[in-house]
Amino acid sequence: MGRRIIALTIKEFLALLKDKKSRTVIIVPPLVQLLVFSYAATFDLNRVPYAVYNEDPGSASRDLLAAFTGSTNFREVARISSNREIAPLINGRKVLLVLHIGPQFTRDLLLRRPAELQVIVDGRNSNTAMVVLSYVRSIVTGYNDRWIERQGLPKSPARLVTRFWFNQNLESRWFIVPGVVGILTLVVTILVTGLSVAREREQGTFDQLLVTPLRPVEILFGKALPGFIIGLGEASLIMLLAVVWFEVPLRGNILTLYTGIVLFLLSAVGVGLMISSLAVTQQQGLLGAFLFIVPSIILSGFATPIANMPEIVQELTLLNPLRYYLVVLRSVFLENSSFTLLIHQFWPMAVIGVVCLASAAWLFRHRMH
Amino acid sequence: MRLRGLMRKEFLQILRDPSSIAIAFLMPVVLLLLFGYGVSLDAENVPITLVVEHPSAATHRFTKGFWGSNYFDPRQVPSIQEGVRSLLTHQANGLVYVREDFAESLERADGGAIQVIINGVDANNARLISGYVEGVWNDWIRRESQARGSGPPMPVQVQQRIWFNSEVRSQNFLVPGLIAVIMTLIGALLTALIMSREWERGTMEALMVSPVAMREVIIGKLLPYFVLGMGGMGLSVLMAVFLFHVPLRGSLWLLSAGAALFLLTALGMGLLISTLARSQFVASQVAIIATFLPAFILSGFIFDIGSMPPVIQGLTHAVAARYFVAILQSVFLAGNVWSVVLPNALALMAMATLFLAITRRRSRKRLE
Missing domain, CATH: 3.40.1710.10 (abc type-2 transporter like domain)
Structure with missing residues (x-):
């Protein structure tokens, strides 16, 4: 049995890697995409373009604006002197926000009345708007503390001390890069397995395979192993890059991490082979691959949290192996989570994998055109 | 006249295998339904x-x-x-x-x-x-x-005004963005295999010996799928407005023009992949890699392009969805902002022309 599986695996590898175009497609893009996406996918903002509309002649407003000029998060691109100029700047996306300081600003401050900094933000991307406002608030809070200190005003009765565990400086890259590792592992595995049976079906060679002495289980192993091996290799390579190049801390146990990877590959290969054996033509295989990859990435918690989804969609994500894999990756990388804590992520992937592989083997014989 | 015949053939093929119709009409509805409700950045509870x-x-x-x-x-x-x-x-x-x-x-x-x-x-x-x-x-x-009775704890107070989306609903920008992502997929799915399929099945040779010009073959393949794709696009816009209550502040006319340009680009890209790959297997792999993830991550639909490193910002210019996302978000939420729409529309036009021109060049009547 073992020899036949090895022979079949070798044949699958040859079929996959013999074609130069196909070989390139499987190896190069995932590595390029890791680099590009990891740099691109961040919710942190920097060099946010803003305009200043300052009507206040006093020194307090100048001090406040200096805090913005000094921040790397912001980049001043215009000074304006009337309300009318605001709309064209924001509508045309020349600036993301306008800081407006009224004529009474310094006077109000000195009279110990609340002084207002009006912030007008482009809300077309409301998440960006919220992030920008949080940057503005932290600059203003710093300014307030300095003002209270300098003027000898009574301190407020309590302070808020906020700390962020596992990711002290809130680097979104630490969250995104393990996520990119996850989605690329998925894409590579589906690329390798999703069309392999469909192609043989369309070319008629699958029928030949079925009349050989190979049992469906052996065919299954032969078809599954290349996806598994390539997936394992690329996942390791991508993770190495994440740690070495992007300096994402790997705080947890390697064995726990690899348990997650192996179980995820099992489920991804299973789904890929199931799609592939359901499809009679390659076009159907491609459609199936897309119909699986796209929702499983968008509803995985990669970019938007699962907790924000409506109840019914949240339950749907329980069928998504990537959902569990991303939790494992992020927990092991950043939180040093223990094996036992992640059991509830491990077993669903194993179940999905076994069910899908079993159905794929069954479909080999029972779906013929 | 010959073009009409080719288009008739393509339409017949679409009708015989209804999977294209399902891709064009069913897929946007299902995906937009799922993602429109599922994708949100507003944390509650x-x-x-x-x-x-x-x-x-x-x-x-x-x-x-x-x-x-x-x-x-x-x-x-x-x-x-x-x-x-x-x-x-x-x-x-x-x-x-x-x-x-x-x-x-x-x-x-x-x-x-x-x-x-x-x-x-x-x-x-x-x-x-x-x-x-x-x-x-x-x-x-x-x-x-x-x-x-102590003074104000915060001498300077931030008073915020969020334009275009004052209730800060992330769906208002995510749903238009999702339309761009979904239509990228559909454009590629519709056309990514049609040329390579003809090569693989040998029917391309049959087309070559006929008197039709290659230009006519391409137009004959493009137009029927363009009609299908516009149908799907229309459905998506209707859902965005009536189901997800995204305000449509610009004109429908401008939105349609932008959508048509984008669809042409997406279909052109599919055709190009199909032409260059020659085999359905490779075309499928390229389609999966080159369409969805770039449109998802590099289009500015969710991650701000202005904050990416300059090199990556340069790369985003090669992603057609980027221009469409800018058009969609502006026309939906801000109105007819010509200073945003015009440059992006021009970019889409240039990309569509480029894709179709390369497709035309690479599909000479020649066997290898």
């Missing part, structure tokens, strides 16, 4: 643990802000150990620690400290939660300072 070591009237004045807020789903525990455990097991995203001596410390000159610990793994969400906590804290400190 965030599970949070309040550790109150010594509950009293003073601590209650502070913590009641959490119980009354839609943003939080609080749970109160008496010990910090229990609070930390809830954080480590992901039962709570944050922890607010009110110490035993809270009430007395308020009377001291240097004031008391309220500790907040937030799980920072999801940095964006953590920042949002920290903002919500600050909101609760601000309300409380304002009331507290007023009651004590």
